Amino acid sequence: MSTVIEEAVVPPAAAAPTKESYKFKVHPDWCPGCGDFSVLNALQTALFELGLAPHQVLVISGIGCSSNLPGFINTYGMHTLHGRALAVATGAKLANHDLTVICTGGDGDGYGIGGNHFLHTMRRNVDLTYIVMDNQIYGLTTGQTSPTSVKGMKTKSTPYGNVENPINPIPLAIVGGATYVARGFSGKQKHLVELLKGAIQHRGFSLVDVFSPCVTYNKDNTYQFFTQRVRLLEEQGHDASDFASAIQRGYEWGEEIPIGLFWKRTDLPALDELEPVLADGGPLAFRPLGVSPAQAAAVIQELL
Amino acid sequence: MSTVIEEAVVPPAAAAPTKESYKFKVHPDWCPGCGDFSVLNALQTALFELGLAPHQVLVISGIGCSSNLPGFINTYGMHTLHGRALAVATGAKLANHDLTVICTGGDGDGYGIGGNHFLHTMRRNVDLTYIVMDNQIYGLTTGQTSPTSVKGMKTKSTPYGNVENPINPIPLAIVGGATYVARGFSGKQKHLVELLKGAIQHRGFSLVDVFSPCVTYNKDNTYQFFTQRVRLLEEQGHDASDFASAIQRGYEWGEEIPIGLFWKRTDLPALDELEPVLADGGPLAFRPLGVSPAQAAAVIQELL
Amino acid sequence: MANIDFAIGIGGEAGQGIATPGNILARIFARRGLHLNAYNAYQSIIRGGHTFLTIRAGDHPVRSMGDRLDVLIPLNQDTMDRHLGRMDAGSRVVFDVDKIKPGAAPAEVRLCPLPVKQLTAGDKLAANTVAVAATLQMLGIEFEPLEASLTKQFERKGEAVVKQNVGFARAGYDYAATNFHAFPFRAPKLATPLGILTGNEALGMGGAAAGVKFYAAYPMSPSTGVLMWMARHARQLGIMVRQVEDEIGVMNMLVGAAHAGCRAMCATSGGGFALMTEAVGMAGMLETPLVCIDVQRAGPATGVPTKTEQGDLWQALGAGQGDYPRFIVAPTTQLDLFTTVPELFNLCDRFQCPGLVLSDLMLSEGTASVDPADLNFNVPIERGEIIFPNGNGGAANPFGGANDRAYLRYRLTPSGISPRAVPGVPGHIHVAATDEHDEDGTLISDEFTNPHKRQAMVEKRGRKLAAALALIPAPRLVGPETAQVTLVGWGSTEGVIREAVEKLAAEEGIVANQLAIKWLVPFHTEAVTRLLTRAQRVIIVENNYSGQFARYLRSETGFAAHGHIRKYDGEPFMPHHLVHAVKEQLAGATALSVPRHEILV
Amino acid sequence: MANIDFAIGIGGEAGQGIATPGNILARIFARRGLHLNAYNAYQSIIRGGHTFLTIRAGDHPVRSMGDRLDVLIPLNQDTMDRHLGRMDAGSRVVFDVDKIKPGAAPAEVRLCPLPVKQLTAGDKLAANTVAVAATLQMLGIEFEPLEASLTKQFERKGEAVVKQNVGFARAGYDYAATNFHAFPFRAPKLATPLGILTGNEALGMGGAAAGVKFYAAYPMSPSTGVLMWMARHARQLGIMVRQVEDEIGVMNMLVGAAHAGCRAMCATSGGGFALMTEAVGMAGMLETPLVCIDVQRAGPATGVPTKTEQGDLWQALGAGQGDYPRFIVAPTTQLDLFTTVPELFNLCDRFQCPGLVLSDLMLSEGTASVDPADLNFNVPIERGEIIFPNGNGGAANPFGGANDRAYLRYRLTPSGISPRAVPGVPGHIHVAATDEHDEDGTLISDEFTNPHKRQAMVEKRGRKLAAALALIPAPRLVGPETAQVTLVGWGSTEGVIREAVEKLAAEEGIVANQLAIKWLVPFHTEAVTRLLTRAQRVIIVENNYSGQFARYLRSETGFAAHGHIRKYDGEPFMPHHLVHAVKEQLAGATALSVPRHEILV
């Protein structure tokens, strides 16, 4: 009764992964042309190029079109609740800090309902890679305004035009404490692959906000819109260690929109590095349970 | 069976308010020396000096020592749920935009559990004044770490020292979209009164983060600590319309800590100004209910 | 049944646009005065997958999607393959022969292949129009309504396009006349033209009628339709509509708006409601009236977002910590959703507490015909003991209007209801607190703690609803007083149970009656117990796994039903599911029937 | 009762430090082997207000705070005023005569004024020490244990301070010997020295014993003690302890940590639990074992944060939308909290579902004596069918370890339990989804939607707990098999009901027995029904307004109790409340008794 879509032979776990290793038996059911295909592909390429074994990678999402991604990649996956990926991921990462933990989701999921976890996961500098497929719309619920929808945008929940100011994830993440902050575009695969590789290799919290057009519900921020506008920071000599410049460039929005690595710092340890409990003994999840007689005696002693 | 603590004669509503008008029958039950007394007093003074009638003011809080404030001031009050003051306040303000709505609470309430409402209320530029009594600790729950507790701080939940990076509310609010961002100190009454008056008069979302020492549970960030360190931005020629400088100064933390108005912009309309539904007819809450026969007919027509 | 009653199924991929032909057909039927019920089985996917719309119409009340299809319009091969085998004798399958191959059809199913390419000169988009036209022809419906409908649809695109499409339709219509067998009946035209209404629209309209001025929501299937209706009508009706950052924000904003004096409403589904429960309890504690709609979908967790279930009853019953009064109501039809909302607001305002509406995907996204005359917007509005600055709240200001100290927001009254002043009223200053408080609002959770005051406040809130039961109609048996079987349902299953009861009588000679429960809290314990203990055999019908209503019924009445029919596969009951289950239970085969949905949609 | 049994009340303002003398007394009593129960009535205020600690000790199990005080130690005038009038004949009131004026004492209450200034040469902080010393003297306890205790307390401050304080104590002790009447009994010294334990400490220790490696929480009274215990022991025991941004984050982190293979636990109170319910449902859907503790306090909403209640039962029963299996248990004593946690983890791991513990303020913040021998940390650990990379999970890897395609995380098994691989295991790659899924984890909420698969998955999860009931002890009657009255309680009321039963027999000649319910889900319907239908008169005792347990009991058994005793004023039951209520119900005066708390604490 299982849903096996493709009959593929799986390489033995020991063999070095090939690009195919990350392909999953289920084909993505995104709309044809959806930007998320490209993000999935870039992630698969990045994992392959980094030589990470599929079973050592855990991809965690919330709920949304974009959040369906863990179902389409051959790694361990969790498809959690709307807005909660980062909290779940923090738990998973601390439980097994040997895993490479990657979160994927949408702008509504991450910046809307998930905003509080976003804020606090950043300040904790949890060693996660967070990929937000930012289509400036709620896709899966068929087209309502999102926290990144521009002012004036007409959506099903704002038929007369959105009156709210959007958030800007880039400056917000920089100020919020993320230690690797980048923006990519589905239309720039190679560039995106490099951003993702950098993010995964970065020790600490990485945000990669990706313009990933929703071809069905967002008629404003299309492929064409972005293709005309995006400019690579890497080609403009941006210094990703310059805080003020990172923020300033993050605000640029108009005829030219910068993408690339805005901000990176390596001087702050990640949360798992700061927790002495993790120092020795390997992943918590694999340690023997229970307490020793000596530990028990010490605890009981306190009661006497 | 009511709890009337003081038998005070209340001035008739029509008379001009005096400073006494804002005093409430219930005495604050904060610990002697708590910074929150000073914030309460400053708020009462500010309201008086602005000549606002007590019944036209609605003070809304979450839960915490600081959130008890609405019980101690003679205005309308709501003492809501932990972390939810801003959401409740948005509803109340839009329902009756003639009210002056002020939110008061703590760092845990506002930046911890309330973080998502903080983020989104700021970007919407809702016309509220938000006063956070930032004691860098959870007071009411008897002393656990807060999102503004400094790294290394020992609290009941971090007896070996906090390993997380704090958030910095000032830059966060500036980037988050607040249009009036200030920091005060309980030990500087007059200065605080001016900040609050500015905030209340400001049309849009104002944050006043106040160093309001918890004398019982925070032994690090005491009156003395701040008295030695605070410097008035107003005396340092800071230009509150300079975005980059506002952020930069917001990060200063050490032997000298700036307080005052960091950032203000007046070019963004507040949410209620952007909602055509509010344009005519006065507060929503007082409009007649129901729909007219013509409106009903139009709605029914759509079904045919 | 002797009446005229027919159903059309249209299926295809998401994004293939089955909504448009569905809508055209439904409106044409309704305008002729036909009663109608439409249900769309779809998936949580934007493009692709399988979507199947069933439109059933008749000259008598049509309460469910029924059991059979008279016309199948497959827009893709997949639909043909899934459904053809389940078509009954005498039915038609209308399809584009250039695109879709029929398999082996069951006996006496008439295949109606349309040479679409030829009829439309190769215009691919016109296939749906042609199929609709052919269907109408076979049903004996004139061409004019379709022409009018297409004209309206294509108006914006200019006369040429209108003409072209009407031409395609004409071609299909004529082709059917020549090549296909018309049905032995004709779809009649009745005296009163009807409209069509989804449950979500009904909820939005009910809110408008009730005078909702503040509507907030976070999108969540299958409740988003209410948000969309409200957003579309916001400016026209003067309603503040907000999309909020999350459901916690939604419910808290509602409390703020309602406290300030607005009628405030929201809709969500189970997962969103889970996030709201703390703030629903706040409304209970602050004694703030507001209305929250939970449009249930298959759970737990994300579950099956586009599939129906009645799985949130215990969540609603257990919403929030502690005890506090609130109403819970599960309306039974689309029209009932409309009329219930203003009634509920009146109760909430009067008793100063939150009210919860349990709808579900089937009801909220389902479409029903409605007689416009039944959509009474001129409903009574009773706001209870509320004090406004301009005195328009109906309640006199009991304390003279200028003495903050004398006003007691939470005055201990015999009814438990205390006049509430909204912020802005001179002389009524108070604080409304979620901490336990005294009559004047002062916190008694801190230095004024006093177990006697606490007890008095709990009892004050607790006794508020005592008078409410009398204002709520007791459920009544429908059908013969003495029956072999009494089918008990709650909320949206009323229609399908009614049809099953009729079918049992007409086709199986089994005398059944029906008890439809709508008001869950407060519950008519006495009336229900009386009816059920007299019944010969009680079978509870519900759309969930664990028998949430059966357990609740027992908690309130002690009554244990003789049998249960449950379905939790995401699809609604069809009448024959119930008929078959009743038969197997009467035969003693089981006390728990779980009908198996035959069609994989 | 013939046994030795005495109680001491210490009262003052918050911040006045009643904890220290309370702790000194409790430890001295426990070390002598006396059984003990302590309950602190306090307010949600950091300084000021009224705090009242009752320590009751005896040479037999002491299960509640009892009904009377033998010693009152008022540290301020307010305490004297509130409590003096309620002291019984033969009791002592020990107070600082320089600071506090006694009012008119009831007959035969002995006032024991201490000239503190004179005894301590004006050292104000020493008043508490002097009062404790005098109390011990009157109880016939030697001076040495107090000396030892003070020495330990002041050690850090140097020998001089120690000496000084021991001197003050000595002065108080001697003063009492000379001036006050010793009690007619002496506090005995028993063979086995005991320790003292709060419920929250017991929960933390239970977690440690169970092998919890991940503990997360957001502070919330009265559950914060668990967080504090965990934080203090984190490094020593190798537990990851996190304070999270909110309760939503807590439960979601737990799911992540538990999914990755840790035993993960959290504690909160009702309002925090309300925020967690959506994610508890996620654990149900992902089939992830974890344990969540709800330490109940008086609700609704913020309620009375420092007062007790059993008001979250229906919230726990209705947590999250839809149906999913989970355990709900309400342990009955502090020791039971300790032993239950590892048992619950074994069940959750075995059945792969969440487990909820319902504690309450009285139990969690209350203190009990405990025999160290009963604190067995060497408990069985059963992790069920789990697959770890290093094979330490106990379950063999059923698919050979190297075929992702063949591994079915949600395999449909007869038991409903499917072997779960944690991330990191080669050959077991899968996605765990909150959307409904197929055996291999693939979503069936979108294009693969299939009502039959959905039904099968609901049933798979649903049947998991079938085997669980047999692993859970059925509740048993305590007391005479045939009795006039059967008192039924759940969770923390076990102790006070037991004492009431004894009191009814000893003092009123009423034969009662007791049924204490601990496991709520799954529920021993058969066993409980059998016991209750045989009982002459059943009275349900619970600490809430609406009879949450009574209603739940009825939903599971159909059984309606003959009477109810409820209390919802924030304070726990005292034995005499129950005795009085039983008497009035036996006399036919009422079927619902609501005892009135006599002391305003």
Ligand SMILES: Cc1ncc(C[n+]2csc(CCOP(=O)(O)OP(=O)(O)O)c2C)c(N)n1
């Ligand atoms: C608690 C809760 N609220 C609402 C929803 C409904 N919901 C599902 S996806 C979604 C938004 C999706 O938008 P986004 O995160 O931007 O993802 P996209 O579909 O655009 O990729 C919403 C509101 C839900 N599943 N859970």
Ligand SMILES: Cc1ncc(C[n+]2csc(CCOP(=O)(O)OP(=O)(O)O)c2C)c(N)n1
């Ligand atoms: C949902 C919920 N979680 C937790 C609590 C418990 N709680 C009450 S106040 C508080 C923190 C108070 O800290 P802060 O907001 O900084 O205010 P302060 O007391 O320091 O002024 C917490 C965690 C609660 N009331 N509700």
Ligand code: SF4
């Ligand atoms: S709706 Fe938009 S975001 Fe979703 S799959 Fe389609 S194109 Fe992508």
Ligand code: SF4
């Ligand atoms: S605990 Fe701290 S914050 Fe609370 S009242 Fe006392 S000093 Fe103020």
Ligand SMILES: [Mg+2]
């Ligand atoms: Mg999106």
Ligand SMILES: [Mg+2]
């Ligand atoms: Mg604080």
